[in-house]
Amino acid sequence: MKYYSTNHKAPLAALEEAVTHSLAPDRGLYMPERIAKMPDSFFAEIQDMTFQEIAFEVAKTFFAEDIKVSELKAIVADALTFDCPVVEVGKDIWSLELFHGPTLAFKDVGARFMARMLGHFVKNGSYTGAGKINVLVATSGDTGSAVANGFLDVDGVHVYVLYPKGKVSPMQESQFATLGRNITAIEVDGTFDDCQSLVKEAFADTGLNSKLMLTSANSINVARLLPQAFYYFNAYALMKKKGLADELVISVPSGNFGNITAGLIAKRMGLPIKRFIAANNANDVFLNYLNTSKYEPRPSIQTVANAMDVGAPSNFARVIDLYGGSHDAICSDISGAAYSDKQIMQAMACCLKRNDYLPDPHGACAWQALIDGIKPGEVGLFLETAHPAKFATIVERATNVRIDIPQRLAAFSTRQKLSIPMRADYNDFKHLLEADC
Numbered sequence: 218m219k220y221y222s223t224n225h226k227a228p229l230a231a232l233e234e235a236v237t238h239s240l241a242p243d244r245g246l247y248m249p250e251r252i253a254k255m256p257d258s259f260f261a262e263i264q265d266m267t268f269q270e271i272a273f274e275v276a277k278t279f280f281a282e283d284i285k286v287s288e289l290k291a292i293v294a295d296a297l298t299f300d301c302p303v304v305e306v307g308k309d310i311w312s313l314e315l316f317h318g319p320t321l322a323f324k325d326v327g328a329r330f331m332a333r334m335l336g337h338f339v340k341n342g343s344y345t346g347a348g349k350i351n352v353l354v355a356t357s358g359d360t361g362s363a364v365a366n367g368f369l370d371v372d373g374v375h376v377y378v379l380y381p382k383g384k385v386s387p388m389q390e391s392q393f394a395t396l397g398r399n400i401t402a403i404e405v406d407g408t409f410d411d412c413q414s415l416v417k418e419a420f421a422d423t424g425l426n427s428k429l430m431l432t433s434a435n436s437i438n439v440a441r442l443l444p445q446a447f448y449y450f451n452a453y454a455l456m457k458k459k460g461l462a463d464e465l466v467i468s469v470p471s472g473n474f475g476n477i478t479a480g481l482i483a484k485r486m487g488l489p490i491k492r493f494i495a496a497n498n499a500n501d502v503f504l505n506y507l508n509t510s511k512y513e514p515r516p517s518i519q520t521v522a523n524a525m526d527v528g529a530p531s532n533f534a535r536v537i538d539l540y541g542g543s544h545d546a547i548c549s550d551i552s553g554a555a556y557s558d559k560q561i562m563q564a565m566a567c568c569l570k571r572n573d574y575l576p577d578p579h580g581a582c583a584w585q586a587l588i589d590g591i592k593p594g595e596v597g598l599f600l601e602t603a604h605p606a607k608f609a610t611i612v613e614r615a616t617n618v619r620i621d622i623p624q625r626l627a628a629f630s631t632r633q634k635l636s637i638p639m640r641a642d643y644n645d646f647k648h649l650l651e652a653d654c
């Protein structure tokens with residue numbers, strides 16, 4: 218299968234090229250040329266299949282033309298070593314828990330899958346023998362931990378995680394800055410936006426790019442984006458088994474809109490989701506687009522749900538592309554909601570009190586959007602994208618409840634930090650990469 222650019226000014230690319238370059242030469246995002254419907258027989262049996270079986274069937278429709286089926290099966294099995302269960306939270310309100318992976322956030326699914334697919338192409342693709350591939354990723358916390366842990370010890374791939382000094386929590390930092398081996402953490406004396414600019418500049422530097430073979434593990438990369446469709450199918454299967462899948466509304470806490478884009482692609486593949494809600498924090502450019510049909514990106518605002526602090530969602534171009542640019546069509550599938558920090562804090566406390574269920578700040582946003590937006594006869598599912606312990610300080614402040622830190626998280630914090638300090642300067646970054654690679 219070929220991939221086209223959302224800017225339509227670049228040649229079609231093979232999967233390998235889309236994965237190893239992330240962005241098309243015209244700076245557009247890659248989209249699969251065909252989004253095939255899953256067969257009726259698949260939906261007839263889906264409720265009796267495991268997460269891994271469902272993921273494999275969906276993965277085949279995307280990738281089987283480009284990766285041998287036996288190899289693809291191994292990639293799925295290696296990546297998905299945990300489940301994504303649904304939990305009843307209140308009347309007609311369910312949580313899809315996506316935080317049972319190694320770094321306790323939903324990004325584990327896409328990061329682990331992409332790591333294995335990139336590892337496959339390094340071994341079997343046209344890159345064989347051409348040296349290693351270098352993954353650059355800027356993070357404000359969660360992306361860095363999922364990507365670093367997902368790519369740890371993948372042969373032929375080196376990861377550079379850029380993060381702003383003093384602006385990620387010590388617990389998050391410990392998850393990507395203590396690993397070593399093929400993971401280099403770079404502590405940038407600057408902001409998250411500085412980190413992102415450095416990465417963007419490196420991608421735009423064609424000389425450096427062809428020498429070092431740079432790619433991104435953000436949700437702009439199709440190998441991280443598409444596997445996120447797996448858990449939407451699985452959630453449908455779990456709800457169908459309970460007889461609750463007929464009028465399903467899914468609320469997605471959204472930042473770069475990679476998660477919800479995967480859901481929209483699943484719907485396009487025939488998954489019977491009635492509609493989606495995009496839940497935002499104070500960074501509400503998407504809600505604004507729904508209300509006015511104007512897309513006006515802005516600098517991001519810092520909030521208590523910081524993985525959604527995005528002022529120019531990178532996957533917006535894909536949402537537009539999926540609906541052929543029709544604002545009406547987008548509005549008929551997706552509604553929006555946005556909450557202030559105060560409302561998010563109240564939502565955490567309220568959900569705990571009403572339902573004895575403690576969401577993290579991102580999940581709380583999506584829960585509140587369901588409570589406010591669900592209609593009679595509908596069943597709501599919100600995506601709980603991180604374990605609340607990842608945001609312990611905020612969650613404790615909101616609820617006055619002390620939360621236990623799971624062993625898996627606590628184990629990181631005893632390890633030694635191995636970051637390289639760096640100024641927010643492109644020449645310094647370039648020299649570091651050239652000396653290191």
Ligand SMILES: *Cc1c(COP(=O)(O)O)cnc(C)c1O
Nearest residue numbers: 359472473474475476524602603
């Ligand atoms: C990354 C992240 C989000 C936002 O996901 P997008 O795909 O960027 O929209 C939401 N919640 C958590 C916990 C995250 O880490």
